[in-house]
Amino acid sequence: MxxxxxxxxxxxxxxxxxxxxxxxxxxxxxxxxxxxxxxxxxxxxxxxxxxxxxxxxxxxxxxxxxxxxxxxxxxxxxxxxxxxxxxxxxxxxxxxxxxxxxxLTEDTADLTMTLMMAVLRRVVEGANILREGGFSGWSPTWMLGRRITGKRLGIIGMGRIGQAVARRARAFGLQIHYHNRKPVSHLIADELGATYWDSLDQMLARVDIVTVHSPHTPATYHLLSARRLKLLQPHAIVINTARGEIIDESALAQLLTDGKIAGAGLDVFEREPEIKPELLAAPNTVLLPHMSSAxxxxxxxxxxxxxxxxxxxxxxxxxxxxxxxxxx
Missing domain, CATH: 3.40.50.720 (NAD(P)-binding Rossmann-like Domain)
Incomplete structure (x- = not known):
């Protein structure tokens, strides 16, 4: 039977x-x-x-x-x-x-790079202008974004996804920095040309792009707090394809609104599917509906x-x- x-x-x-x-x-x-x-x-x-x-x-x-x-x-x-x-x-x-x-590693890493480029090059903003009939012709000073090559990338969480992002980012000419509970092996660090920071605060103050790849645990809740977000340089952008709870969204939205940081690309949010109105209204944001592994x-x-x-x-x-x- x-x-x-x-x-x-x-x-x-x-x-x-x-x-x-x-x-x-x-x-x-x-x-x-x-x-x-x-x-x-x-x-x-x-x-x-x-x-x-x-x-x-x-x-x-x-x-x-x-x-x-x-x-x-x-x-x-x-x-x-x-x-x-x-x-x-x-x-x-x-x-x-x-x-x-x-x-999910490769798919999430792909979308992380997509968000970086979309924010830096104002891709969604440009596409929306075109659809809304706002394109009147090419101009040397219109829709200027930022070059990705040569930027310093700060990766928070250097597990499978963080390393996959680092490999892609290095091919785009980014300099790799990371914060993790402990350093990765010398072989991986050498392959990626990665600089380890045991102090997250120190890394945040020095990089151009921050991307989050940590799990959501009690220890990582609002890891990017209001205080830490204020450490970022005015031209920095924030990318999150991990968990929304890792970032203080209210503080992030305020910094974006005030022009204290340059942009954000988010695929996850604190209270999904709710999105803070302040975040929706913030300038130079690319917001996606939790689709990094889709x-x-x-x-x-x-x-x-x-x-x-x-x-x-x-x-x-x-x-x-x-x-x-x-x-x-």
């Missing part, structure tokens, strides 16, 4: 190839409407599922996890970040948590990682992408 397939509840719509494979392997309950689950619906799912496959839009705090039934043994997150999951509370209930690291290939790769983690757990082995509190 075949073993019972585990009940896997998927909280959002995933790419068709991923959903099809999940239906083949598991007793998968899909979300065809793609509407985010309410808190009550999430609690009910936790009471029925053997495996929950959530996304960043699902807030799995200790109170919600307390309602989980004894059959729930795995939370296989669709995404690399797990700041929406109380991993310690899950572990205390005997629930394993996994994520999907690595597969490629067909990336989403399918993420789904395959989720499936591998579930299948490995089903087979009685430790999932390859298990997350434990000590890692956070």
């Amino acid at each position: 075949a073993a019972r397939k585990p009940k896997v509840i998927v909280t959002r719509k995933l790419p068709d190839p991923v959903e099809t494979r999940m239906r083949e392997l598991f007793d998968a309950e899909l979300n065809l409407s793609d509407e985010p689950l309410s808190r009550d619906a999430l609690a009910q799912a936790l009471q029925r599922a053997d495996v929950l496959a959530p996304t960043i839009t699902d807030r799995l705090d200790a109170d919600v996890l307390a309602a989980a039934g004894p059959q729930l043994k795995l939370i296989a997150n669709f995404g690399a970040g797990v700041d929406h999951i109380d991993v310690a509370a899950a572990n205390a209930k005997g629930i394993t948590v996994t994520n999907t690291p690595g597969v 490629t067909v290939e990336g989403r399918i790769d993420m789904g395959e990682k989720v499936i591998i983690n579930i299948k490995t757990w089903m087979d009685g082995h430790r999932p390859p992408d298990r997350v434990i509190p000590a890692m956070l």
Whole structure:
């Protein structure tokens, strides 16, 4: 007799190839409407599922996890970040948590470079002027942006994505500086020509572009605080494709409005999907709807990682992408 397939509840719509494979392997309950689950619906799912496959839009705090039934043994997150999951509370209930690291690296690094160039060269502003009929012909002094080559790039967080950005940036002629909990290996530093700063304050005061690639943890909440943002030079720009909570958005919007910094390119926000009106109104900003990892290939790769983690757990082995509190 075949073993019972585990009940896997998927909280959002995933790419068709991923959903099809999940239906083949598991007793998968899909979300065809793609509407985010309410808190009550999430609690009910936790009471029925053997495996929950959530996304960043699902807030799995200790109170919600307390309602989980004894059959729930795995939370296989669709995404690399797990700041929406109380991993310690899950572990205390005997629930394993996994994520999907690595597969988003190249896509996120690509969009980070896109934002840098869009802000420096005023790409979105120029496109909007054209669409609105404001283009009356070429002029030597009109729509002047800034050259990217020769600038100093300050990377906050030199993990997989930070290093991928550094490799791209070096090809564009940027000088690489970084702040991290500890220096990268000499081999990587030499390859990237990277300068390490143990003091974030010191680095911020010296670079032309700041890009954020740290996870959101209690230690990184408002890491770029109002005080630190004021350390930036007036011509500096800020890029964020990591987590919105890492930057004090109100302070950033004020500095942009006052002309104290030159621009910002943001793909993530503190209270998504809400965007501060002051940020929307700020000059020289490129604001995107959390799309740094939004490629067909990336989403399918993420789904395959989720499936591998579930299948490995089903087979009685430790999932390859298990997350434990000590890692956070």
